[in-house]
Amino acid sequence: MTIKDVAEYSGVSISTISRVLNNHPDVREEVRAKVLAAIKELHYVPNSSARDLVKTQSDAIGIVVRGVENPFLTSVISSIEKAISNAGYTMVIHQIGTEDDEVSAGAGLVRSKRLCGLILLGGRFDYTPGQTATIEVPFVCCTYTNSFGSLDKKSYSSVFIDDYAEAYKAVKLLIENGHRKIAILLGATDDHSISELRYKGYCDALSDAGIEFDESLIERTQGYSMKKAYDSTKRLYARRDDFTALFAISDSMGIAAIKALHNLGVRVPDDCSVIAIDGIEVSKYTIPALTTLIQPRKLIGHEAVRILVDVIKGKKNCQLRVETELRIGETVAPPK
Amino acid sequence: MTIKDVAEYSGVSISTISRVLNNHPDVREEVRAKVLAAIKELHYVPNSSARDLVKTQSDAIGIVVRGVENPFLTSVISSIEKAISNAGYTMVIHQIGTEDDEVSAGAGLVRSKRLCGLILLGGRFDYTPGQTATIEVPFVCCTYTNSFGSLDKKSYSSVFIDDYAEAYKAVKLLIENGHRKIAILLGATDDHSISELRYKGYCDALSDAGIEFDESLIERTQGYSMKKAYDSTKRLYARRDDFTALFAISDSMGIAAIKALHNLGVRVPDDCSVIAIDGIEVSKYTIPALTTLIQPRKLIGHEAVRILVDVIKGKKNCQLRVETELRIGETVAPPK
DNA sequence: TAGAAAACTGAAAACGTTTTCAGTTTTCTA
DNA sequence: TAGAAAACTGAAAACGTTTTCAGTTTTCTA
Numbered sequence A, B: 001m002t003i004k005d006v007a008e009y010s011g012v013s014i015s016t017i018s019r020v021l022n023n024h025p026d027v028r029e030e031v032r033a034k035v036l037a038a039i040k041e042l043h044y045v046p047n048s049s050a051r052d053l054v055k056t057q058s059d060a061i062g063i064v065v066r067g068v069e070n071p072f073l074t075s076v077i078s079s080i081e082k083a084i085s086n087a088g089y090t091m092v093i094h095q096i097g098t099e100d101d102e103v104s105a106g107a108g109l110v111r112s113k114r115l116c117g118l119i120l121l122g123g124r125f126d127y128t129p130g131q132t133a134t135i136e137v138p139f140v141c142c143t144y145t146n147s148f149g150s151l152d153k154k155s156y157s158s159v160f161i162d163d164y165a166e167a168y169k170a171v172k173l174l175i176e177n178g179h180r181k182i183a184i185l186l187g188a189t190d191d192h193s194i195s196e197l198r199y200k201g202y203c204d205a206l207s208d209a210g211i212e213f214d215e216s217l218i219e220r221t222q223g224y225s226m227k228k229a230y231d232s233t234k235r236l237y238a239r240r241d242d243f244t245a246l247f248a249i250s251d252s253m254g255i256a257a258i259k260a261l262h263n264l265g266v267r268v269p270d271d272c273s274v275i276a277i278d279g280i281e282v283s284k285y286t287i288p289a290l291t292t293l294i295q296p297r298k299l300i301g302h303e304a305v306r307i308l309v310d311v312i313k314g315k316k317n318c319q320l321r322v323e324t325e326l327r328i329g330e331t332v333a334p335p336k
Numbered sequence C, D: 001t002a003g004a005a006a007a008c009t010g011a012a013a014a015c016g017t018t019t020t021c022a023g024t025t026t027t028c029t030a
Helices: A003-010 A014-021 A029-042 A048-055 A071-086 A102-113 A163-176 A192-208 A226-239 A251-263 A297-312 B003-010 B014-021 B029-042 B048-055 B071-086 B102-113 B163-176 B192-208 B226-239 B251-263 B297-312
Strands: A060-065 A090-095 A117-121 A139-142 A157-160 A182-186 A218-220 A245-248 A273-278 A291-294 A319-321 A325-327 B060-065 B090-095 B117-121 B139-142 B157-160 B182-186 B218-220 B245-248 B273-278 B291-294 B319-321 B325-327
Touching: A003 A014, A003 A029, A014 A029, A048 B048, A048 B102, A060 A071, A060 A102, A071 A090, A071 A117, A071 A251, A071 A297, A071 B071, A071 B090, A090 A102, A090 B071, A090 B090, A102 A117, A102 B048, A117 A297, A139 A297, A157 A297, A163 A182, A163 A192, A163 A245, A163 A273, A163 A291, A182 A192, A182 A226, A182 A251, A218 A226, A226 A251, A245 A251, A251 A273, B003 B014, B003 B029, B014 B029, B060 B071, B060 B102, B071 B090, B071 B117, B071 B297, B090 B102, B102 B117, B117 B297, B139 B297, B157 B297, B163 B182, B163 B192, B163 B245, B163 B273, B163 B291, B182 B192, B182 B226, B182 B251, B218 B226, B226 B251, B245 B251, B251 B273
Parallel strands: A060 A090, A060 A117, A117 A139, A139 A157, A157 A319, A182 A218, A182 A245, A245 A273, A273 A291, B060 B090, B060 B117, B117 B139, B139 B157, B157 B319, B182 B218, B182 B245, B245 B273, B273 B291
Antiparallel strands: A291 A325, B291 B325
């Protein structure tokens, strides 16, 4: 079932079919109707390989993501997919390993699949001009971090939250509640961007409040999983049982920490307050409900696609910083 | 940067380049090495549009899914993506609306993108032979339900759990703990497959235990969201405050129900036991931890891809039923 | 060492579109 | 109503691969 069959069936040339398909104005209304009828009749669907070949570009947007485990990222992907569908594009997901370079992966994907755009999702991003791998299409860096190698900001688009500032905000809230012994639960240290930036926000919030830095209140897990966060919290508590508040860098970790504290006989928030960043749905329904800074996941995905499509259509690159919003739960209270 | 450039650069014809690319044996080792070096040197990546065009098929597997909201499905998608990558294919996700027909959508996608296979994910599936839309490639129906229209089972592949039997199992566990007044929290009734089948399992478990059916213990939410489940639980409790156990058809709904009960002053499991089906990660860390039947999400995604790839390679269709596994949490206890 | 077989290589056709260019038909203007 | 302009249409080239077929080179056998 090719354009040729449709042409034969409707008695015009394939050029005309193509013109109808592409909404070219140079087709008589009568002919257009006849062709559309034939297309419907025959259940004809254009072969996008052929189309992409001659157009030297497809209508596919690629997503490069390092690991789809993360419930936060999955939810961003979900909103990206929705936005891409709505905009009439298709989505190709490419998952890379921890060790892979997302720029090379993305560049290869673009060339192979003739993508018209790329979204790089949630990683540490290092793109240096003059690098051997070059992304030849518009792309949006949609990720936790606003750092972007040594590349000029104007030459790419991004959607991000300011990890430093948001962490600062969270810790400040604890301080304002009267806490001074504030522990922090960090993720893997090999992923510089997020843990490092949020850690810095934590440190500065403390020092701005005149609170002395205390190494033993820093707990680094070896990843972001709930299991690791649970174990880390227990390890932290074994070392120090006197902190009155805990800042977890993600909701999942926060939830796991609360469970660990609960099992240790520590009541939240009476004995220890907990705050996190993410705002995933389930944290509204934990007992107690988690106090957290909501990352606007829907907005992030949606805006990433909007910006990308704009750039594809010729608009300028754009850097969009989105802000979190505090969701007051039941896990923060003044210390006793 | 095309195959032609590589041919020129390495001093052989494009046919030879193609043969190297496709691991055709008829190439001298020396030439092969030279060509591979050239490919690397030039960062050449084959144009898959052209390749797909002549092969009349791509290496892409399509996923048709109705709504990516569901955390359970997202996690299946994640494992599907991993398996697809590992098998050397690419993944194209297509999301459809509530009203869309997944067979037509899939069939169109296949023809347009020249997919080599299709996975239909988590819906009510109705595929009748002789239907106008026909899926022309191997496909796997990877979904909650094992019902599949009037199509002969042998003519398609599937990975499923037996919703009826699993619900029966869950309710039976409550009965074995001594419960007789067991409420059920169902999802939207417009989605026949899952709610209906699990509801049937609930009914039969009760009647097999000689427990009389009680309409007022049935609560139907208008969807599967946590918010709706929370409200529904409150509505249920307003109607009947004497049930000693609750069966929620998903973990998310179960977690929301526990929160609602907690806010109503009902202690779980002391005053009311709760059991659910899904086994998402977070239910291990709620307080109390949810007792649930774990759906092997990783296995489901992984097996769906394995089966699909097998069928693509010429093997027979295969129906795989997977079983849930009980995860004993802290939400089931005998009634007082 | 001659001849046959095996190994290797290249030219050309084909996949199904879009688009350019030239040609034909229709509509409009004076 | 003749001529010009506008509207419409089709033939053919092109996109970048794979694959067939024929041809050339190398290796083997007697």
